Amino acid sequence: MDVVDVAFIQPIEHRPEPNVIVEAVGIPLIDLSPLLHPNDSTEAQRNELATKVGNACREWGFFHVINHGVPFDLQHKVEVAVKKFFGLASEEKRKVQRDEVNPLGYYDTEYTKNIRDWKEVFDFMVKDPTVIPASHELHDNELQELRNKWPDYPIELSEVCREYAIAVENLSIKLLELVALSLGLPEKRLNGYFNHNNTSFIRLKHYPPCPAPHLALGVGRHKDGGALTILAQDDVGGLEVKRKIQGDWVRVNPIQGSFVINVGDIIQVWTNDKYESPEHRVMVNSKKDRFSIPFSLNPAHDVMIKPLDEFVNTENPSKYKEYNWGKFLKTRRLSNFKKLDAENLQIHHFKQSG
Ligand SMILES: O=C(O)CCC(=O)C(=O)O
Numbered sequence: 001m002d003v004v005d006v007a008f009i010q011p012i013e014h015r016p017e018p019n020v021i022v023e024a025v026g027i028p029l030i031d032l033s034p035l036l037h038p039n040d041s042t043e044a045q046r047n048e049l050a051t052k053v054g055n056a057c058r059e060w061g062f063f064h065v066i067n068h069g070v071p072f073d074l075q076h077k078v079e080v081a082v083k084k085f086f087g088l089a090s091e092e093k094r095k096v097q098r099d100e101v102n103p104l105g106y107y108d109t110e111y112t113k114n115i116r117d118w119k120e121v122f123d124f125m126v127k128d129p130t131v132i133p134a135s136h137e138l139h140d141n142e143l144q145e146l147r148n149k150w151p152d153y154p155i156e157l158s159e160v161c162r163e164y165a166i167a168v169e170n171l172s173i174k175l176l177e178l179v180a181l182s183l184g185l186p187e188k189r190l191n192g193y194f195n196h197n198n199t200s201f202i203r204l205k206h207y208p209p210c211p212a213p214h215l216a217l218g219v220g221r222h223k224d225g226g227a228l229t230i231l232a233q234d235d236v237g238g239l240e241v242k243r244k245i246q247g248d249w250v251r252v253n254p255i256q257g258s259f260v261i262n263v264g265d266i267i268q269v270w271t272n273d274k275y276e277s278p279e280h281r282v283m284v285n286s287k288k289d290r291f292s293i294p295f296s297l298n299p300a301h302d303v304m305i306k307p308l309d310e311f312v313n314t315e316n317p318s319k320y321k322e323y324n325w326g327k328f329l330k331t332r333r334l335s336n337f338k339k340l341d342a343e344n345l346q347i348h349h350f351k352q353s354g
């Protein structure tokens, strides 16, 4: 990757300032240990956690969790395998390259908001196969089965990733239940959208050192399209969130043993904007490689997303028109692939006009 390539250069107003990194102060750290043994946790403990999650969702849209139940040695095995994979020669990685038909596997030329990201990624679905629409066209009902594409080396990558996916998916459902409780909904109100047909996925990411960290970004500013994101990040740092009131970018520092959780667009729409999906981006640096692994909790492709009835009434009418999740996902993928002239599909495109 060559940074003099203009494709990487952010417009002036979106360039990061590597010399003035401001740490985010006050992003909540939530200890989930009461959930480790669900039969022992009391209703009062769950409600207390839900209150913390609710406050974090309103104030930041971001929080850290510790004692989350994903075994440390499993995380370590994944990290080792991921580093082996990204350490392969490009020709090897390209053997599992994603293409226009199957968007899974390796990729190093992704765009966010039409600017190329300084990163390489490997995507896989939690359910294999996963069913999604074959095309983004609204009236085309054809479906497609996505199958994961695993490399021959490292041989253990597929197995450790599958095990990790199950553990993180379990955690995501616990978090979803806390989000539901925090909104005054029954604990399992949202679970049905994420059945065995869910389209959740995991992205293995490598941000190589970048000779021009003041011009490029690892991931340009964006909001996550799914319901919730569970991010494992190493100790290098680079993730930044845009503060709601001040509007400035602050660094979400790595905390050992924690996952970073953020609200995605689906929760924003479901809650009719009670919880907002925060804008974030990833800075790169000139010295260190950085690795991160986001898991995106996504519903089944045929789920229609709109504000939940519980958050709509005459004083507070629905702020969004409903949209089909599978078509949204498919449309988003189009613009990740190539530079488009138009803005990427966003939930604000479904905002009610009146
Ligand atoms: O790598 C990170 O820290 C965050 C990545 C991210 O925001 C994303 O993949 O959506």
Ligand SMILES: [Fe+2]
Pocket: 222, 223, 224, 280
């Ligand atoms: Fe993100």
